[in-house]
Amino acid sequence: MKKEDIQFGDWQRMFLGDVPGGFYWEVVLRIAVIYLVLMVSMRLMGKRMASQLSRNEMIAMVSLAAAIGVPLQAPDRGILAAVVIATVVILIQQIIARVGANNQRLESITQGDLSVLVQDSKLHLPNMKMTGITKEKAFSQLRSNGIRHLGEVKRLYFEADGSFTLIRNREVHPGLGILPEIDAEFTNQSCRASDELVCKRCGQKLAVTDTTCTNCGSSERVNAVE
Known part of the structure; x- marks a missing residue:
């Protein structure tokens, strides 16, 4: 967006943006799909994601949030990219959790010590x-x-x-x-x-x-x- 396109009092741009009105119906579908992706991701990453987060789980949560924000707001971005990112995050989280359970040194490096x-x-x-x-x-x-x-x-x-x-x-x-x-x-x-x-x-x-x-x-x- 050019600076001359930004004018105070342009309420339509401030509240509705520069996208067609039909996009907001699409947003409803997008958030429904992404909500389902998030729910499945949290379920696959285990019960700890619903309690106090560890360092790795916090990183996973931030990565999911960053991936989901773009397709929700950008009409030219598809949902598939968010699904792929969520899948990769889940796989990395599961691998670290399983290897760390049998390797005290790795768990100490990734999770920290008391x-x-x-x-x-x-x-x-x-x-x-x-x-x-x-x-x-x-x-x-x-x-x-x-x-x-x-x-x-x-x-x-x-x-x-x-x-x-x-x-x-x-x-x-x-x-x-x-x-x-x-x-x-x-x-x-x-x-x-x-x-x-x-x-x-x-x-x-x-x-x-x-x-x-x-x-x-x-x-x-x-x-x-x-």
């Missing part, structure tokens, strides 16, 4: 840096599970699919508080300070004589809460 964010009531800072998870993001996730301090946490995993898995300590002990400092009134009601010292940065338990944290090297310390 990372330990909290280990034995202290933050695993190198893993957090590698995965891009901030301290506040980890604390937010713990708070959403009813955790008030790190002494309640045995493990916090960041799964390959982007979800979090929490494993609680069987025996709770004092740990670094994770409730927001801005809500001091609730924090004082929910937790009380103990005599134990922990690193303010990672939650490592400290002795009175420790000048720096053996886990992260920080010199900041606070009283653990219980």
Whole structure:
């Protein structure tokens, strides 16, 4: 379209476009066929496509969306190309899924690995840096599970699919508080300070004589809460 063809107030072009009115009846048929193609594709790619998507499944979904958009809007493009692309996407997805089920290394490469964010009531800072998870993001996730301090946490995993898995300590002990400092009134009601010292940065338990944290090297310390 040339720039001189674009004029403000050309409502027919803005809402109906430059295609004949009969094309919109054709769009109804196109979307019905493509909807069927999508439904069959999702069914063939398995139940996981209806739940939380993995990295490969997200790529497959984006590829299907890109293939389907063009024949829906362009009257000069046929539906067959979208069907061919959907078939190729399904085949690639099925091959990767079957090979990955028997090959742990390939599955790790394509799907990613889980990372330990909290280990034995202290933050695993190198893993957090590698995965891009901030301290506040980890604390937010713990708070959403009813955790008030790190002494309640045995493990916090960041799964390959982007979800979090929490494993609680069987025996709770004092740990670094994770409730927001801005809500001091609730924090004082929910937790009380103990005599134990922990690193303010990672939650490592400290002795009175420790000048720096053996886990992260920080010199900041606070009283653990219980």
